[in-house]
Amino acid sequence: MAExxxxxxxxxxxxLKTNTKMFCSCKNEFGGAPNSHVCPVCLGMxxxxxxxxxxxxxxxxxxxxxLECQIAPRCKFDRKNxxxxxxxxxxxxxxxxxxxCANGAVTLNLLAFPKDVQNDPKVNFDKKxxxxxxxxxxxxxxxxxxxxxxxxxxxxxxTPLMEIVSKADIATPEEAFAYLTALKQILIYGGVSDADxxxxxxxxxxNVSIRPKGQKEYGTKVEIKNLNSISAVRKSLHYEIxxxxxxxxxxxxxxxxxxxxxxxxxxxxxxxxxxxxxxYRYFPDPDLLPLNTEEGLHQxxxxxxxxxxxxxxxxxxxxxxxxxxxxxxLASEVALANYFEKAAANAKNKSAVANFLLNDYFATGGxxxxxxxxxxxxxxxxxxxxxxxxNTKQAKEVFxxxxxxxxxxxxxxxxxxxxxxxDTAALEALCDQAIAANPRSVADFKAGKTNAVxxxxxxxxxxxxxxxxxxxxxxxxxxxxxx
Amino acid sequence: xSSPLYTESVASLRRKLAAKEITAVDVADQLLARIExxxxxxxxxxxKPDAAKVRAAAQAADLSKPLGGVPIAIKDVINVxxxxxxxxxxxxxxxxxxxDATVIKKLREAGAVLVGRTNMDEFAMxxxxxxxxWGVTRNPWDTDRIPGGSSGGSAAVxxxxxxxxxxxxxxxxxxxxxxxxxxxxGLKPTxxxxxxxxxxxxxxxxxxIGPFTKTVEDAALLMEVISGHDPKDNTxxxxxxxxxxxxxxxxxxxxxxxxxxxxxxxxIDPEVEAATKxxxxxxxxxxxxxxxxxxxxxxxxxxxxxxxAPAEASANLARFEGVRYGNRVKNPxxxxxxxxxxxxxxxxxxxxRRIILGTYVLSSGYYDAYxxxxxxxxxxxxxxxxxxxxxxxxxxxxxxxxxAFKVGEKTSDPLQMYLADxxxxxxxxxxxxxxxxxxxxxKSKLPIGLQIIGAQWGxxxxxxxxxxxxxxxxxxxxxxxx
Numbered sequence: 001m002a003e004x005x006x007x008x009x010x011x012x013x014x015x016l017k018t019n020t021k022m023f024c025s026c027k028n029e030f031g032g033a034p035n036s037h038v039c040p041v042c043l044g045m046x047x048x049x050x051x052x053x054x055x056x057x058x059x060x061x062x063x064x065x066x067l068e069c070q071i072a073p074r075c076k077f078d079r080k081n082x083x084x085x086x087x088x089x090x091x092x093x094x095x096x097x098x099x100x101c102a103n104g105a106v107t108l109n110l111l112a113f114p115k116d117v118q119n120d121p122k123v124n125f126d127k128k129x130x131x132x133x134x135x136x137x138x139x140x141x142x143x144x145x146x147x148x149x150x151x152x153x154x155x156x157x158x159t160p161l162m163e164i165v166s167k168a169d170i171a172t173p174e175e176a177f178a179y180l181t182a183l184k185q186i187l188i189y190g191g192v193s194d195a196d197x198x199x200x201x202x203x204x205x206x207n208v209s210i211r212p213k214g215q216k217e218y219g220t221k222v223e224i225k226n227l228n229s230i231s232a233v234r235k236s237l238h239y240e241i242x243x244x245x246x247x248x249x250x251x252x253x254x255x256x257x258x259x260x261x262x263x264x265x266x267x268x269x270x271x272x273x274x275x276x277x278x279x280y281r282y283f284p285d286p287d288l289l290p291l292n293t294e295e296g297l298h299q300x301x302x303x304x305x306x307x308x309x310x311x312x313x314x315x316x317x318x319x320x321x322x323x324x325x326x327x328x329x330l331a332s333e334v335a336l337a338n339y340f341e342k343a344a345a346n347a348k349n350k351s352a353v354a355n356f357l358l359n360d361y362f363a364t365g366g367x368x369x370x371x372x373x374x375x376x377x378x379x380x381x382x383x384x385x386x387x388x389x390x391n392t393k394q395a396k397e398v399f400x401x402x403x404x405x406x407x408x409x410x411x412x413x414x415x416x417x418x419x420x421x422x423d424t425a426a427l428e429a430l431c432d433q434a435i436a437a438n439p440r441s442v443a444d445f446k447a448g449k450t451n452a453v454x455x456x457x458x459x460x461x462x463x464x465x466x467x468x469x470x471x472x473x474x475x476x477x478x479x480x481x482x483x
Numbered sequence: 484x485s486s487p488l489y490t491e492s493v494a495s496l497r498r499k500l501a502a503k504e505i506t507a508v509d510v511a512d513q514l515l516a517r518i519e520x521x522x523x524x525x526x527x528x529x530x531k532p533d534a535a536k537v538r539a540a541a542q543a544a545d546l547s548k549p550l551g552g553v554p555i556a557i558k559d560v561i562n563v564x565x566x567x568x569x570x571x572x573x574x575x576x577x578x579x580x581x582x583d584a585t586v587i588k589k590l591r592e593a594g595a596v597l598v599g600r601t602n603m604d605e606f607a608m609x610x611x612x613x614x615x616x617w618g619v620t621r622n623p624w625d626t627d628r629i630p631g632g633s634s635g636g637s638a639a640v641x642x643x644x645x646x647x648x649x650x651x652x653x654x655x656x657x658x659x660x661x662x663x664x665x666x667x668x669g670l671k672p673t674x675x676x677x678x679x680x681x682x683x684x685x686x687x688x689x690x691x692i693g694p695f696t697k698t699v700e701d702a703a704l705l706m707e708v709i710s711g712h713d714p715k716d717n718t719x720x721x722x723x724x725x726x727x728x729x730x731x732x733x734x735x736x737x738x739x740x741x742x743x744x745x746x747x748x749x750x751i752d753p754e755v756e757a758a759t760k761x762x763x764x765x766x767x768x769x770x771x772x773x774x775x776x777x778x779x780x781x782x783x784x785x786x787x788x789x790x791x792a793p794a795e796a797s798a799n800l801a802r803f804e805g806v807r808y809g810n811r812v813k814n815p816x817x818x819x820x821x822x823x824x825x826x827x828x829x830x831x832x833x834x835x836r837r838i839i840l841g842t843y844v845l846s847s848g849y850y851d852a853y854x855x856x857x858x859x860x861x862x863x864x865x866x867x868x869x870x871x872x873x874x875x876x877x878x879x880x881x882x883x884x885x886x887a888f889k890v891g892e893k894t895s896d897p898l899q900m901y902l903a904d905x906x907x908x909x910x911x912x913x914x915x916x917x918x919x920x921x922x923x924x925x926k927s928k929l930p931i932g933l934q935i936i937g938a939q940w941g942x943x944x945x946x947x948x949x950x951x952x953x954x955x956x957x958x959x960x961x962x963x964x965x
Contacts, residue, residue: 281842281846283845
């Protein structure tokens with residue numbers, strides 16, 4: 001049996017986060033009663049004219065800048081002609097031969113891959129997926145079909161939509177998963193879109209073909225639609241590659257077609273074959289004058305360039321002395337990194353803050369968008385431990401209350417009566433008590449079993465009701481036993 | 484006996500209203516009576532003014548405003564909130580405009596009283612107003628003849644004194660040609676001078692709204708009101724609006740007027756040619772300097788126009804399919820049938836012809852040979868004008884190769900009909916401005932128009948030349964038999 005490899009390219013549509021629609025001043029807002037965010041312009045009434053939303057152009061250029069694209073010197077719009085009930089004008093204002101951004105790339109990273117392959121040594125986690133283009137267009141309305149009738153909600157019609165087209169550089173379903181995850185991360189970083197696939201803010205069409213390993217020519221490509229999550233993209237690709245391989249092995253030729261992913265059944269189904277390419281009769285939209293981007297728009301976009309995930313990760317390691325892994329996780333979400341930087345601002349041990357945030361906080365089931373805690377409390381808590389005022393175990397007792405009540409750790413320590421005993425005289429008395437009560441442990445220690453000190457330490461902690469400073473106790477015990 | 488009030492110009496009406504010799508309601512009443520008397524013969528209004536509404540608007544008009552109390556008719560292609568806007572097409576039967584076009588807002592702010600929607604060729608495609616779904620409009624000088632088009636209704640209501648002024652739209656001559664044929668003044672402004680927001684688009688890169696008036700002074704008055712930058716129209720230009728009436732204060736002495744040899748060709752009616760040449764001589768006598776110029780790419784204008792305009796129209800008219808507004812066929816089989824049948828029944832033959840033509844020239848494989856090439860030649864035509872205007876202030880040509888023809892005379896031959904616009908089309912392709920003013924009559928008493936073309940933003944020169952001619956001639960004072 002020949003070995004096959006897949007060739008995958010993705011077309012991603014991204015809804016831009018702007019206040020208003022692409023060519024009119026209606027609100028660009030998800031939800032709302034059907035046809036409540038509409039006006040003559042986005043309904044395509046006779047005589048209306050489009051006026052371009054500069055914020056959408058800036059956000060598209062910003063995306064291009066974040067993804068290392070070349071930015072076009074002018075922003076030119078074209079009309080793409082086809083009849084469809086969710087297209088008010090029966091042409092879509094889009095960009096044809098002059099996309100705002102060309103070329104560029106998305107660089108993958110370990111954490112962008114599915115968890116189950118993050119330890120796979122065969123995976124190239126730092127692969128670059130090249131981009132073909134990014135262009136700006138208007139979104140269409142939404143159709144609803146009822147028994148014997150259809151309804152159209154034009155709230156979405158005319159909202160700004162960015163199309164990001166990758167080159168066919170993607171070789172596995174896992175790379176497709178990582179590409180979308182990394183892309184989404186960057187879009188959120190730039191404040192360009194919330195890029196939530198479930199909400200349709202990011203929509204993905206997949207093109208996939210297979211060919212015998214080593215062959216230069218591409219196989220016949222199949223398009224998959226109806227992919228509502230990043231993991232659905234991965235699953236559908238696994239299914240489709242197996243299906244195509246089985247067909248080729250059985251001598252059944254692949255025909256160019258569009259297939260629909262059924263997430264419930266975990267299979268793709270044929271929607272239609274592509275008889276011939278649709279002729280969209282693109283031509284420059286005479287209602288919109290080409291806009292020079294070189295000065296104002298491009299400069300504004302550049303001034304908004306955020307620190308990107310890779311740079312942020314390096315800086316976190318350098319400035320906060322967190323581990324590489326902690327930095328990767330923190331940098332994977334801009335909100336998380338921002339919160340961490342506030343939380344760690346006054347901490348003596350910043351890595352300890354990262355641990356509280358990444359382990360203890362997420363263990364409570366909370367998320368970063370809605371974290372209810374004053375970030376300064378993280379510094380305060382870790383400093384209490386650092387200064388020996390409470391021990392780690394006590395800190396773990398304080399933590400859930402700090403999260404649940406958004407109360408200062410110092411206040412909680414008092415409320416819970418958790419102050420640590422650091423008074424050496426008092427601790428010496430407790431140590432003497434433990435030594436006297438546990439001759440066996442003392443004998444073990446003297447016989448060379450240094451671990452025996454831990455048993456004694458446990459006794460002292462018990463006697464202090466957990467309030468002794470374990471480090472101080474250890475020091476006293478060692479001193480006394482070695483005397 | 485003094486002539487009836489409805490024959491007054493806007494300027495003289497304004498003087499009489501200011502002097503309180505008449506009231507705005509008198510004006511409205513007399514005009515309404517005139518429409519009742521004349522429109523049965525002309526069929527110039529698709530929707531005649533509602534008497535009660537017009538009287539109420541006249542009553543409320545602020546006479547201190549530049550057009551306070553002046554009734555103005557609107558071509559049925561411009562949206563007026565709450566009114567129909569059919570573009571003389573069955574496909575827009577029943578449609579009510581949900582908003583005001585920018586020019587309508589400006590007219591309202593200037594105190595004008597809006598009086599009804601005028602007839603036109605369907606979607607402004609035609610040169611005779613015979614392509615209207617609501618019947619042909621008749622020429623007020625001879626009701627056996629067409630008024631020109633596509634703004635034939637607006638030309639006929641002004642030429643026939645059923646309105647003091649009107650708005651029309653001009654894509655390839657649709658203001659100037661009917662103005663010439665109906666004996667009134669019609670001005671096509673520079674592309675970008677007047678907002679297109681609310682004008683149902685035929686060919687977006689060529690369309691401009693402009694005034695029909697009885698005098699050049701009135702055209703200047705209306706231009707002061709309707710011009711100006713509109714943030715809702717991306718192609719409108721942010722440039723101050725001059726006080727156009729000031730341009731009328733200068734006479735013709737020292738003006739350099741160009742005469743292009745390419746506009747005096749075979750096929751031009753001898754009476755039209757004679758009247759134009761006499762007008763040119765008249766300008767010379769009044770102290771203007773006449774210079775010979777050349778617009779070498781003139782012969783390609785018609786071909787270029789009939790590629791670019793239908794191409795844009797094929798997309799602009801795609802929105803008319805019965806889903807959201809206008810006419811829709813009953814019980815379609817499916818969505819495709821709804822589109823096909825609605826458009827099949829809703830559009831007339833000329834509109835279909837141009838949609839098919841435009842769809843063809845944009846098709847893959849033909850785009851470069853037609854649309855792209857036409858755009859390149861359009862640049863050459865534009866350059867012709869730029870070069871010509873280094874030698875002169877304005878250009879004199881006939882407006883139309885013939886006077887008004889008979890109803891039905893050219894309907895069977897679209898190419899003959901297209902040639903009615905050969906002298907006006909290049910002005911739209913170049914984006915410059917032009918006016919048509921009366922410059923004589925044929926032996927059978929049909930008006931002849933003179934076209935004065937100005938550079939981009941050259942309206943002041945055009946108005947000055949037109950006014951200088953008008954003030955030293957009598958043609959504009961003639962009244963039609965209607």
